[in-house]
Every structure is written in structure tokens, then in C-alpha cells.
Amino acid sequence: MSGGAKTLDMERGRKRYATAEDSEAAKKAAPPIMQRSRAQIATSYAPGVLMTWEGGRGICKSVPIKMPFSQRLPRNVSDTIFEGVREFAESWKERAREGCPNAPDEFILDDAFYDLATKEVRINQTDFVLNQPNVVGYVPYPLLFQCGECGTVREYKSVAELADRKLPARCKDHESRWTQVDVVYAHWYGTIEPLSPYNYTFDDRTGTTRQITHCTCGWQHFTLKNSAPVFSEWKYVCEGCGTPRDLKKAERHVLQRLKSDSSQAGGRTFEWIEIDMLPVSYRASSAFYPQRASFIELRETKVVELMRTTHTDELLRKLAEIHSIPYQEPSDTEIESILANAGRQEDWEEYASLRKMFLKRAEAAPDRADLGNAMRKLREGWFDEGLLERGRLQSEAIEIAVGIRKDWARKFDPIRLTIEHAAFVEEHIQDGETGVRKTAVDVLNPDITLMEKAGVAGELKRYQSDIKDVFGKTGISHMYLLRSLPICEYSFGYTRGKRQAEAIQPT
Numbered sequence: 001m002s003g004g005a006k007t008l009d010m011e012r013g014r015k016r017y018a019t020a021e022d023s024e025a026a027k028k029a030a031p032p033i034m035q036r037s038r039a040q041i042a043t044s045y046a047p048g049v050l051m052t053w054e055g056g057r058g059i060c061k062s063v064p065i066k067m068p069f070s071q072r073l074p075r076n077v078s079d080t081i082f083e084g085v086r087e088f089a090e091s092w093k094e095r096a097r098e099g100c101p102n103a104p105d106e107f108i109l110d111d112a113f114y115d116l117a118t119k120e121v122r123i124n125q126t127d128f129v130l131n132q133p134n135v136v137g138y139v140p141y142p143l144l145f146q147c148g149e150c151g152t153v154r155e156y157k158s159v160a161e162l163a164d165r166k167l168p169a170r171c172k173d174h175e176s177r178w179t180q181v182d183v184v185y186a187h188w189y190g191t192i193e194p195l196s197p198y199n200y201t202f203d204d205r206t207g208t209t210r211q212i213t214h215c216t217c218g219w220q221h222f223t224l225k226n227s228a229p230v231f232s233e234w235k236y237v238c239e240g241c242g243t244p245r246d247l248k249k250a251e252r253h254v255l256q257r258l259k260s261d262s263s264q265a266g267g268r269t270f271e272w273i274e275i276d277m278l279p280v281s282y283r284a285s286s287a288f289y290p291q292r293a294s295f296i297e298l299r300e301t302k303v304v305e306l307m308r309t310t311h312t313d314e315l316l317r318k319l320a321e322i323h324s325i326p327y328q329e330p331s332d333t334e335i336e337s338i339l340a341n342a343g344r345q346e347d348w349e350e351y352a353s354l355r356k357m358f359l360k361r362a363e364a365a366p367d368r369a370d371l372g373n374a375m376r377k378l379r380e381g382w383f384d385e386g387l388l389e390r391g392r393l394q395s396e397a398i399e400i401a402v403g404i405r406k407d408w409a410r411k412f413d414p415i416r417l418t419i420e421h422a423a424f425v426e427e428h429i430q431d432g433e434t435g436v437r438k439t440a441v442d443v444l445n446p447d448i449t450l451m452e453k454a455g456v457a458g459e460l461k462r463y464q465s466d467i468k469d470v471f472g473k474t475g476i477s478h479m480y481l482l483r484s485l486p487i488c489e490y491s492f493g494y495t496r497g498k499r500q501a502e503a504i505q506p507t
């Protein structure tokens with residue numbers, strides 16, 4: 001997971017004065033570097049992507065390098081990020097479930113997003129590292145090479161094996177010309193594998209899968225016939241017996257699971273299209289489709305809190321405030337007397353003293369959240385016990401809208417947008433206008449940096465009347481220009497395929 005548009009510089013290591021030989025040796029040992037922007041690293045070069053090395057010198061897979069923030073991100077920022085991730089995972093699961101009703105959940109989401117025991121989408125913040133997209137590593141991939149002269153292929157399991165057992169300079173009777181095979185196998189389960197000729201098979205006796213690394217004639221080397229324009233016409237030909245075979249490779253986890261399931265009594269049968277991986281270009285979006293999102297940062301942690309289903313009452317109160325709709329709630333005096341009649345005078349005293357402490361903002365500031373929680377718990381308890389009747393919003397339409405919020409995608413949820421907009425206006429417009437840095441400027445009252453003649457009364461008046469005229473025609477009542485609006489952009493993983501249809505219905 002990569003995080004944030006925030007620039008929080010890492011502490012730099014202590015400078016060391018290297019000798020000339022040292023730096024020469026380091027230069028030789030150091031791998032080549034490409035320079036890319038943070039935005040590119042977070043998306044086009046995010047961990048897991050297959051990318052072309054600069055100048056077309058080969059294909060590599062990007063691998064993460066840990067770059068945690070030196071300071072913790074503000075709670076509301078990290079909460080908003082994880083909430084976005086959770087929501088994406090939830091909706092991905094639903095979409096995949098619609099397309100493939102029989103697929104086991106673990107085929108749809110990785111462990112990090114899913115709890116196998118409870119069968120629920122689960123984002124545990126401690127399972128993730130919020131990483132700065134400053135740097136990313138790479139390894140050569142796929143390690144499947146084809147000789148440009150004769151088409152024979154060689155596969156390596158690892159970079160170490162390749163370094164150890166180099167590609168031969170001569171191939172059969174000619175000088176070899178090795179290049180990476182730029183087509184890979186992809187499966188919506190999440191797997192990417194080189195386009196090697198060695199398929200997997202399921203062993204009934206052991207209940208496991210294994211790879212077959214030779215032809216039925218016993219020979220291990222194959223030639224890839226890939227001159228046809230479509231993958232369906234590509235073939236592997238055994239160099240021993242000349243038998244051709246189609247491109248076919250099972251996803252081994254899916255093979256194992258579906259084979260095992262089908263061999264049980266009453267188990268469901270499967271189709272090979274569910275198991276087989278598909279050849280795709282390493283650049284295809286079905287090979288890697290990064291997930292990303294962005295939001296305007298708000299210091300108000302309340303927005304995230306109010307959106308939780310446990311805070312519906314507070315949400316309704318806030319909406320009443322925003323829309324100036326009356327909200328009926330028992331008054332303090334009513335609550336006190338109801339509690340006293342129920343022999344719960346002590347409860348009220350505890351609540352009153354908690355509130356007293358809570359309101360003393362200057363003192364014990366870090367403890368205020370705890371106090372707030374304690375107050376809420378106590379108060380909610382009275383409602384839950386039925387001692388008190390909950391307050392009511394004098395707008396049925398809004399109450400209903402809050403009730404059906406879960407049916408909205410987060411981005412379009414009108415209730416969330418209302419709350420976010422209110423916080424945005426307060427923090428970025430109202431505070432921005434009055435704050436020292438003047439980050440918000442009313443277009444009707446431009447400052448000198450926006451309009452040279454802002455100080456000349458006559459000019460300003462003429463300008464204002466022109467603008468008001470335009471506003472009137474377009475139906476705009478207020479317009480502000482905002483400087484340095486803090487926007488958090490983040491990326492957090494990938495899917496195979498950019499749309500559900502491509503991802504789950506390979507054809």
C-alpha cells in the first residue's frame with residue numbers, strides 16, 4: 001500500500017565520506033535507476049506492476065520498498081484512507097460475487113482484505129504500512145526467454161538462478177538472440193505467471209498440484225510458435241517429438257481447490273475456463289490495474305466518526321443543525337428528573353461531572369476524547385435501557401435518507417456529501433478567509449495578488465458588478481478561490497482487470 005500526497009521527508013542517513021575506489025565499486029554494484037514522479041510511482045509503477053525498463057531494455061516487476069512516514073499521519077486522514085480501501089474491497093467482493101456466484105471468497109479477495117473465519121471484508125490497519133511513494137524497487141520478470149532465431153524458450157525460477165546459469169551464447173547451430181517473452185498468463189484469482197510451456201496437474205493420490213516439466217516423450221525443451229496475430233493460434237512445439245500443444249496453463253490454487261471440491265460427495269463440477277489462466281500482454285490492464293483514490297483533507301475527525309452506523313443519532317443532530325431543521329430531544333432538566341425518578345440520580349451526577357471536565361478545554365486536552373466517549377456511553381445506555389426516548393428530527397425525508405445510506409456508493413452518498421461539504425466550508429472557506437494565511441479568497445472581494453486594482457475603489461466596484469452579473473446568469477451565489485488545498489491521493493493494491501466484466505468473465 002502506498003500512501004499520501006503529504007510530503008513528510010524521511011530522516012536522512014548520516015553522510016559518509018567515500019573514497020574514490022569505494023564509489024567506483026558502488027557504481028558498478030548498484031543497479032540502474034529510473035527517475036519517476038511520486039504520482040507515477042503510486043500508480044503506473046506501483047508494486048506488482050509489470051513495466052518496461054527505460055529504452056525498452058527489458059521487462060521488470062515493481063516490488064515495494066518500505067518508506068514509512070516519519071510522523072504518523074493525522075488520524076482522520078488515515079481513517080479516511082482505510083475506510084476507502086475497505087469500501088472498495090467490499091464492493092469488489094459484491095461485484096465478483098454477482099458475476100461468479102460459486103467462487104469461494106478467497107478467490108475474490110486477498111487475506112489482507114478478508115477474514116476467512118467470519119467471511120467478512122476486514123481491513124485491519126495494523127496489517128498495512130502507509131508508505132510514501134518516493135521509491136520503488138524492481139526485479140527482471142518474467143524470466144522466460146525466447147531465442148529470436150529459432151523460437152526455443154528457456155525459463156528460470158529466480159534471478160539468482162539466471163545469474164548462476166546464464167543464457168547460452170550459442171543456441172543449437174546458431175548464435176542465440178534471447179529476449180523476454182512479453183506475454184504472460186493472468187488469472188482473475190490474482191496470479192500472474194510467465195508464459196511457460198509447463199502446465200500444472202492435480203494428483204488425486206496426494207490431493208495436491210504439481211508442475212509437469214517435460215513432454216510425454218520425456219523431452220524438456222519447447223519452441224514457441226508465436227507469429228500468429230491471435231493468442232489462440234500460438235503453439236508450443238516439443239523439440240523432441242514435434243508434438244504441438246495449445247497455450248494452456250492452470251492456476252494452481254484454483255485447480256487444487258476446485259478439483260478437491262469436485263471430488264467430494266455432492267461437490268460441484270467445474271469448467272476449465274474457471275481454472276485456466278489466459279495469455280495477455282504484460283501491459284494489459286488485466287495484468288495490473290492499480291486502485292487509487294483521493295479526498296480533500298479535513299482536520300475534523302467527526303466526519304469519519306459520524307458516518308459510522310453507531311453514530312446515527314449524532315449524525316441526525318448534525319444534519320438538523322446544517323439544514324436548520326428543529327431536532328427534538330429531551331432537555332437536561334427532563335433527563336435529570338426521569339433519572340431521579342428511576343433511582344438513577346448518581347448516573348446524572350456522573351454525567352454532569354464528566355461534561356464539566358470535558359468542557360474545560362484548556363486542561364487535560366489529550367483526555368478529551370476519552371471523556372467524550374465515556375459521556376456518550378453513559379447517555380446511550382439510558383436510551384438503550386428505554387429510560388429515555390430518543391430525540392426526533394423534524395424531517396422524515398432526512399431520517400429516511402440516513403436509513404438508506406448503506407445503499408449508496410460512498411462517493412455519491414448525499415448524507416456524507418452534506419456532512420463533508422459542511423466541514424469543508426467551515427475549514428477551508430470560512431477559516432481560510434479569516435486565517436493568517438488567507439487561503440480562501442472570495443471572488444467578489446479579490447485580494448491584491450489576484451487583482452492588481454483591488455485597492456482602487458472604482459475599479460473594484462465595476463469588477464464586482466460585472467461578476468455579479470455573470471453569477472446571476474449562471475445561478476452561482478458564492479465563489480471562492482482556494483490556495484494550497486490539502487488533497488490526499490493514495491493507491492492501495494490492484495485488481496486484474498479494470499472493470500468487473502473483464503476481471504471475472506474472461507473470454
Ligand SMILES: [Zn+2]
Pocket residue numbers: 147148149150151152171172174175176177
Ligand atoms: Zn535459437
Ligand SMILES: [Zn+2]
Pocket residue numbers: 215216217218219238239240241242243
Ligand atoms: Zn515430445
